Amino acid sequence: MKTMKNWLLTGLMLLVVSTVFSQGKVTGTITDGQGALPGANVAIKGTTAGSSSDIDGKFSVDATANSGELVITYLGFETKTVKFSVSNGGTTNLGTIILTSDSNQLEEIVVVGRGLIDLAKERKTPIAVSTIKAAEIQTKVGAADVTQAFVNTPSVYVAGQAGGFGDSRISVRGFQQDNTAFLLNGQPINGMEDGKMYWSNWSGMSDIANFIQVQRGLGSSKLAISSVGGTVNFVTKATDKKEGGFISTSTANNDYLKTTAAYNSGIMKNGFGVSVLLSHWQGDGYNKGTFGQGQSYFISFGYKANDKHSFNFLLTGAPQWHDQNFTKKISDYLGFGRNYNNNYGYLNGQYISERTNFYHKPVANFNWDYKISDKTDLSTVVYASWGRGGGTGNYGSGKKSISEVNPYTGLSQSTYIDFDQIYSNNSALADADQTFAKSYLIRSSMNNHAWYGVVSNLKTKLNENISFNAGIDLRTYKGTHYRQVNNFLGLTSFTDVRKLRGANHLTQGSNVSQIVNKSMSTDPWGAFFNKIDNNQKIDYDYSEKISYGGLFGQLEYSKDNLSAFLQASVSNQSHQRFDVYDYLPEFKDSEKVNNLGFNVKTGGSFKINESNSLYVNAGYYSRQPYHDNIYLNFTNEVNPLTSNEKILGLEAGYNFKINNFSASLNAYRTSWEDRVVSSSRVVTALTETVGTTVLAQGDLVYKSNLGVQQLHTGLELDFVYKPFKELNFKGFASIGDWKYKGNSTTRETDENQNLLKESLVDVDGGRVGDAAQTTWGLGADYFLSKNVSFDLDWRTYDKLYANSGAIKENLMLPTYDLVDAGATYKMFVGKNKQNTVSFRLTMNNIFDEVYLSELSGTPIKASATLGSGTYESAGRTYKGIADANQGYFGFGRTWNFTLRYNF
Structure with missing residues (x-):
């Protein structure tokens, strides 16, 4: 027995030694x-x-x-x-x-709310999608808004940059921002009242976003929302797995300076982790009189209790103020330069802007991810946002301006606001004359809100091939809107006079007046914590409450090379308006309006082989109108012309991929009925009569087209090609055909929401404006070494029409090209060379292309009458466009430089 044991031990040792x-x-x-x-x-x-x-x-x-x-x-x-x-x-x-890049995968982070952040990669049924990672966001955005990261995406057009810091906007497949769903970690962030996005409130997004995914068309959001243009998911860094951080400083044209610091602890042994980011920026702005300054903060606390439960709390905000530029006539720019702006002046030698936007909108959310079993997960986010701030403007009839001769037209026109003369006139007024009719002051139009919501999604695998999602989307929103005095400009007080509305919304009774003697600053931090008394508000004071409840569900089937899904949602919106300023007390509450909406989406895909796949999707939406379209002229009167918008979306796509080349081709058709199109313009003549109302130079006119029908069709192509390891090519092209159909009811109102004119117009065949219908571009990245790289992007924009609302004969802007370039140098430092110091130089529009980025208002043809001839015969055109049209020129050559240390 002992001998046998020794033989076994010897054999085992030999086996171990042999193996080793x-x-x-x-x-x-x-x-x-x-x-x-x-x-x-x-x-x-x-x-x-x-x-x-x-x-x-x-x-x-x-x-x-x-x-x-x-x-x-x-x-x-x-x-x-x-x-x-x-x-x-x-x-x-x-x-x-x-390794082959997969543009849809996430970077290595702890993604919270994974069941809520419905990304294309997690959906086996493909959609038209582009994913922009943190590294690209940081290199491409520079000193611009985060929207700059979208410029190389098919069917996406970025406009409005010339308005000032944060005033840009994007269109997706020809649909504006209020028709595209924007989400932050699964939380909806479009405005509840009008669906719009104000990028000045999200100036820190380029720092905190781990990636941005742009889903064009039907998208893959699980929420009970009906996005027409697409869905944009912003996924933040949350609490990173690894400890680290960075410090960076950036400088750019027009005295722009930004400093940022960030640190994350990583997930520690006790399961806790924290990530913090702080930044400050300031700059003069590309256009005159567009100074700006702001901060951004981001705090994320994460806790992984065990394998089943993980939690994350996030707080972020971007308090800021920036002076603004409005659209001008082309002749103004040709005479005074592309950066012309006349919204400012000087008082005793000190700069003052008439138009300043200021806002602070903290957003907080708490995510809970619960792994119930191997087959079932529950993700929930409870969120809140509180917005405080607004925009300044002129109030009163005593405005004075300094005029100069326009070198281009030879005519005298306003170039600055004469605040010295205004102050002198105001100071000479008796108390009884300090009214709207005789004085002038700068007011602030406040737009405050408190928004609370919860989104929860349960995902379970029914069997090997079928998964099921179901969830809720609940929101409550209260907005308050009023005006207050920002600068009295020499007045000791201001007497505000109004006549109250009663039954049928008609004014009745005698005038009501109150004396206002308090002013409030445009500091965004102060605006968040300070509130003015009710008896110190002017012009209007109303609020609204919006309640929203939605249910959504999704079935997805996947087996071998075939997958399919069916998604549906239903939601109810409740609206009510409260006006304590313009109505008698017994009539201050409006009628409560409830609207039920729903959507259904379905689609499927087939993977032909490892290199080829096809997909097709379809969806129908019955979408409720926004709050601002329900009540007429900002009164409690319910708008009889609004109804649910009806959208039918169809799309198909083909994807191809081999080792060093991948491409996708998408086709879409979106029909949209009973929608509302809005636009605005500035009165440029000394006086203009709209309807029976005489308006003065500088007044704003808002136009709404009700009952509009649109049909958007198009093709999109994007590709990536790596001919060898040091060189990478990226390209895209989109060809759209976006038209209005049928008739439209047109309403024009002034800045105080008074109705000026209403008419029925034929818009059939009119071109949808505000976004280039045809775009294409090509980019290249070249790595000279692991330390040095260069990148170049070229884009062309064609068939860009004016933002004129729904009209039959729109105006097409000249085609233009932009070329951007950048260079990056990295040094690997620290222990094991794990840390980096990077130097980044970016130059946009390197050839200083002069181009019109957008036009607005009623189009004026080159053949329109001017004096005894036409604009064309008088030589008053720019690249074939009559110089009386209003809009913006795009930025000329700009640059930014960033120094960043990652540790």
């Missing part, structure tokens, strides 16, 4: 075809053996068998399997292994 000494090594270098990928995971399939790549992308892993397969994974790239064979005790070098 027969181990070989497998080595190699992992890259993306451009540079090394440090931290890639390398594992031998079917074993626990594994390793990771170092800073140079190199790896080494012990092989316990003579042959096998390596499984290589790196977030942001497709998983790759590589076969190997190795002799006993030997080493096999697999050389360079190139």
Whole structure:
């Protein structure tokens, strides 16, 4: 027995020794075809053996068998399997292994609310999608709004930059921002009243976004929302797995300066983690009189209690103020320069702007991810936002301006506001004359809100092939709107006079007046905490309450190369308006309006082989009108012309992918009925009569087209090609055909929401404006070494029509091209060269292209009458466009430089 035992022990020892000494090594270098990928995971399939790549992308892993397969994974790239064979005790070098980028994957973060953030990668049924990662956002945005990150995306047009910091806007497939759903970690952030986005409130997004996914068309949002243009998901950094942070400083044209610092603790042993970011920016603005300044903050606390429960609390905000520029006639720019602006002046030599936007909108949300079982997950977010601030403007009839001769027209026109003369006139007025008719002051139009909501989604796998999602979307919103005095400009007080409305919304009784003697600043921090007394408000004071409840569900089937989904939602919106300023007390509450809406989406995809796949989607929406369209002229009178908007969307696509080339082709058709189109313009003549009302120069006119029908069709192409590891090409093209159909009821109102004119117009065949219907572009990234890289982007915009609302004969702007370029240098520093110091220089519009980025208002043709001839015969055109049209010129050559230390 003892002898047998010794033989067994000897045999076992020999087996162990043989196994140890027969181990070989497998080595190699992992890259993306451009540079090394440090931290890639390398594992031998079917074993626990594994390793990771170092800073140079190199790896080494012990092989316990003579042959096998390596499984290589790196977030942001497709998983790759590589076969190997190795002799006993030997080493096999697999050389360079190139991973293929997967633009839809996430970077390595702890993503909270994963069941709510419905991303295209998680949806097996493909859609038209573009994903923009943090690195690209940081390099492309620079000193611009975060919307700059979208410029190389098919069917996306960015406009409005010339208005001032944060005043840009985007259109997707020809649909404006109020018709595109914007989400922050699964939380809806479009305005509840009008659906609009104000990017000045999100100036920190370029710092805190881990990636942005633009889903064009039907999108993949699980919420009970009906986005027409698409869905844009902003996914923040949340609480990172690894400890680290960065410090950066940026400078740019027009004295722009931004400083940012961020730190995250990583998920610690006790399951807690925290991530913090703070920044400050300031600049003079590209256009005259568009100074701005702001901060942004981001705080995220994460806690992973166990394998089933994880929590994250997030608080972010971007208090800011910026002076604004409005559209001008082309002749103004030709005479005084592309950066012309006349919304400001000087008082005793000190600069004062008449138009300043100021706002502070903190957003907080609490996410809970609960893994109920291997098959079922529950994700919930409870959120809130509180907005405080508004915009300043002129109030009263005593405005005075300084005029100069326009070198282009030879005519005298206003170039500055004469605040010295205004102050002198105001100071000479008796108390009884300090009224709207004789004085002038700067007012602030306040737009405050408190918004609370909860979104919850349950996801369960019914069997191997079918999964089911169901959830709720609940929101309550209260907005308050009033005007207050910002600067009395020499007045000791101001007497505000009005006549109250009664039954049928008609004014009745004698005038009511109150004396106002308090003013409030435009500091966004102060605006958030300070509130003026009710008896110190002027012009209007009303509020609204909006309640929203929605249910949504989704079934998805996937087996082998076939997948399909069915998604549906239903929601109810409740609206009520309260006007304590313009109505007698017994009539201050409006009629309560409830609207029921729903949507249904379905689609499927077929994977032909590893390189080819097809998909088709369809959806129908019955979408409720926004609050601002329900009540007429900002009174309690319910608008009889509003009804649910009806949208039918159809789309199909083809995706192709091989080792170094991938492309997608998408086609879409979206029909939209009973929609509302709005636009605005500035009165440029000394006086203008609209309807029976005489308006003065500088007055704003708002136009709404009700009952509009639109049909948008188009094709989109985008591709990525890597001919060799140092060079990467990206390209896109979109061809759209966006038209109005049928008739439209047109209403024009002044800045105080008084009705000026109403008419029925034929808009059939009219071109949809405010976004280029045809765009294409090409970009290249070249890596000279792992330290130095260069990038170049070229884009062309064609068939861009004026933003004139729904009209039959719109005006097409001249085609233009833009070229942007950048260079990056990185130094690897610190222990194991894990930290980096990067230098980034970006130049936009490097050839200083002069172009019209947008026109607004009623189009004026070159053949229109001017004096005894036409604009064309008088030589008063710019590239074939009559110079009386209003709009913006795009920015000329701009630059920004960033120094960043990552640790």
